[in-house]
Amino acid sequence: NERTFIAVKPDGVQRGLVPEILSRFWNKGYKLVAIKLTLANEDLLREHYADLTSKPFFPSLLSYMLSGPVLATVWEGKDVVKQGRVLLGATNPLASAPGTIRGDFAVDMGRNIIHGSDSVESAEKEIGLWFKKEELVDYKPTLTSWIYE
Numbered sequence: 001n002e003r004t005f006i007a008v009k010p011d012g013v014q015r016g017l018v019p020e021i022l023s024r025f026w027n028k029g030y031k032l033v034a035i036k037l038t039l040a041n042e043d044l045l046r047e048h049y050a051d052l053t054s055k056p057f058f059p060s061l062l063s064y065m066l067s068g069p070v071l072a073t074v075w076e077g078k079d080v081v082k083q084g085r086v087l088l089g090a091t092n093p094l095a096s097a098p099g100t101i102r103g104d105f106a107v108d109m110g111r112n113i114i115h116g117s118d119s120v121e122s123a124e125k126e127i128g129l130w131f132k133k134e135e136l137v138d139y140k141p142t143l144t145s146w147i148y149e
């Protein structure tokens, strides 16, 4: 079953948006398989954002992501990587449609409150970076047959 890595960034945590964001994924029908409040560190972020380390905004991205706790989560379900990005909205919150998380709760690209994996391959990489295998919980939600035909 497909899995994605979703993280509420420090601004989303501080603004009290964790319950709202978890609800969006649960209400859609996705299954939470891992969750923890954690502080990132520079080494982790350099791997997590490996494709962005040479960008001019990378130093500010680093200090943003180190500015407070991050809520790291893993979600499982049909097409969850792509659909997770749909729930998030565009990278630039001003280009995100109302109804998306960034469209509803953010204005600035450098304060866009949430991260979501952009492909199945990056999801696997990111889940491995942020979680130990034992932290991914195996269970069958009782609602499964009401969500999947």
Ligand code: GTP
Residues within 6 Å of the ligand: 052, 057, 060, 061, 090, 091, 109, 110, 111, 112, 114, 115, 116, 117, 118
């Ligand atoms: P993530 O889900 O966080 O990975 O965002 P994304 O996949 O929509 O965008 P990308 O991976 O390209 O960039 C990662 C993060 O870097 C973004 O979410 C922004 O917080 C930040 N970022 C990206 N581009 C810019 C930029 O041009 N300026 C600033 N200030 N921040 C940027």
Ligand code: MG
Residues within 6 Å of the ligand: 116, 118
């Ligand atoms: Mg990205």
